[in-house]
Amino acid sequence: MAHTQGATWRNWARTAAASPYRSETPRDLQELSSLVVSGVSGGHQVRAVGGGHSFTPAAVTDGIHLHLDHLSGLESIERFGDGTAHVTVGAGTRLFTLNALLAAHGLAMRNLGDIDKQTVAGAISTGTHGTGARLGGIATQVVGVRLVTATGDVVDVSRDAQPELFELARLGLGTVGVLAAVTLEVVPAFRLEAREEPWALDAVLDGLDELVDGNDHFEFYWFPHTRRALTKRNNRVGDDVEARLNPVRAWVDDELLANAVFGMVNRLATLVPPATPAINAVAARALSARRFVAPSAEVFISPRRIVFREMEYAVPRAELRGVLAEIDGWLRSSGEHVPFPLEVRFAAADDLWLSTAHGRETAYVAAHQYVKMPFKRYFQAVERIMAQVDGRPHWGKMHWLDAERFGQLYPRFADAQRVRAEADPTGVFGNPYTDQVFGARHPQG
Ligand SMILES: Cc1cc2nc3c(=O)[nH]c(=O)nc-3n(C[C@H](O)[C@H](O)[C@H](O)COP(=O)(O)OP(=O)(O)OC[C@H]3O[C@@H](n4cnc5c(N)ncnc54)[C@H](O)[C@@H]3O)c2cc1C
Known part of the structure; x- marks a missing residue:
């Protein structure tokens, strides 16, 4: 080794x-x-x-x-009559490897986030999600986990085998053991038609329910200091629809506009912060509409080459409008300059103990700040706004909450703490961050 x-x-x-x-x-x-x-x-x-x-x-x-780079790749596929399958992969498999190997077998993930650089274990352990009002995050697609426990034993857990341990194994920040393999429920490969259009923010908010419920995957980016948004509607289409994006246009949109020009926009805003509202207004208007069809993973995933800091909160979907209005109000009164758009996504309610969408239809609001700009004042203001609507932070993104607050936000939090303490009595799988979010010492530690 x-x-x-x-x-x-x-x-x-x-x-x-x-x-x-x-x-x-x-x-x-x-x-x-x-x-x-x-x-x-x-x-x-x-x-x-x-x-x-x-x-x-x-x-x-x-x-x-x-x-876990060596614990990577396909272990087995179990196919079912309806076309779905259970696919077991090494926990260290990167999502880009997973997507390629699923495609080679005519299969795909039901839903994905924005990027594919994460490992399967890392993605599920923090509740990584994409968008779609009828869909949950990646951990909702997990049906089994092979875990190395604190005694060094290897156990396979699922809804039927040690279901409580399974809860934290599929979404628990690695606090009950090291994940060695993960079994995912996947679907037959499918293609998505992507429609990306700049809209007025108020038009998006006025038609929100129709946009969210009427599309398989709806999201939008709001350019702060403006009333402009970029909408993205991705819907499944049949094999007969053909409309691939010209590769030059794809490069212009994904690399030049989304990364190179956007990098310049951020550097300019860093040098001249008061120009940020004007820069954002130009950036929001410069985006043009585009429509294309591609295999699902190609539509879900975008290259992200500009380094940023991010906070993301899950709020009850009905609270979204008020939350955005509060953030807008704070940006106006604080004089803070934010060149990075806020990203808004959606998910169905689920029943995973530590899922940010546990028990409620969810809207995700992500605030980003360019790596060279201060982020703390902005993010802490967003956090205060989110607290008013019982927002739950993404487990892998910046926040300042602790175990006491999580106990109020998650109905099964005490159960999660108990299972963690039973599985790891000496705290071998802990670190300062897990102590912050689950409590400093285990009950029997
Ligand atoms: C550019 C960018 C884009 C992103 N886009 C999205 C998005 O669209 N949606 C979203 O929800 N999130 C998104 N994220 C957040 C990201 O998906 C999560 O933070 C995810 O956890 C990262 O996975 P990773 O493999 O890098 O894990 P790491 O960050 O390395 O680890 C995450 C956690 O998993 C644990 N872990 C990792 N492997 C194991 C294992 N084998 N056993 C036990 N525990 C383990 C680690 O100890 C840690 O607690 C994004 C992040 C970035 C930087």
Whole structure:
């Protein structure tokens, strides 16, 4: 197994760093299990890291840092009569690898987020989601998890086998063990027609229910300091519809406008902050409409080359309009300058204990700030606004909440704390971030 000592690790957004005692890349399940046992016996915490794409220090440790690059790829496919399948992959499989291997078997994920650099384990452990009023996040598509527990044992958990442990294994920040493999429910490959159009924000808000419920995947970006938005409507289409985007146009939209020009916009706003409203007004108007059809994963995923910081809150869908009005009001009165659009997405209510959409139809509001601009004052103002409507922060994005507040926000939070304490009595799978969000010490610790 590959082994390094004392190397510094940093996350994608440069908001978290770690200098672990040891970094290990186990070659197989047996080596992984031995490493967990050695962590327990040596008094070191053990933390797996995925793609490092969380903004929170969720994957940080000064103990043993595990990289599961070798626990990657397809293990098995079980097909069903309705075309769906259960696909088991190594927990360290990157989403881009997963999408490619599913496509090769005529299959696809039902829904995905914006990017594909994460690992399957990392994505589900923080509740990563996309958009779609009838759909849940990636963890809702998990039907089984193979877990290495604090004793080094390997257990397969699901709704039928140790269902409480399964709850935290599929969405629990890696606090009940190291995920070694994940079984996902997937669907036959499908294509999406994407319609992207600039709209007036008020037109979006006035027609919101129709837009959200009338499309398979609806989202919009609101340009702060303006009343403009970019809408995205993605809907399933049959095989007869043919309308691929010309590759030059795709490059202009995805690379030049979304990354290169947008990078310049952010640098300009950093140099001349008071010009931000004017810059945003031009940027929002410069976007042109486009329509294309492509395999689902190509439509869901966009390249993200501009580094930013992000906070994202899940709020009851009915509260969205009020929340956006409050943020608009705060931006006007505070004099804060924000070149980055806010992203608004939607999800169905689900029953996962720690899902941000637990028990309620959800709207997600994501605030971003360019890496070279201060973010704290803006994000803390957004957090205060979200608190008024019992907003729940994304587990992998910036926030300042603690276990006491999570106890008020999640009806099954006490159960989650109990299962964590039972599964990991000595706290081998903990770190300062999990102590912040689940409580500093386990009841029996
Ligand atoms: C540019 C960008 C775009 C993003 N887009 C979206 C989006 O569209 N939707 C969305 O919801 N989120 C999005 N995110 C957030 C991202 O999906 C989550 O933070 C996700 O957790 C990152 O996955 P990762 O593999 O990088 O995991 P990491 O950040 O490395 O780890 C996340 C957590 O999982 C744990 N973990 C990882 N592997 C294991 C394992 N094998 N066993 C146990 N625990 C493990 C880690 O310890 C940590 O607690 C985005 C982030 C960035 C930077």
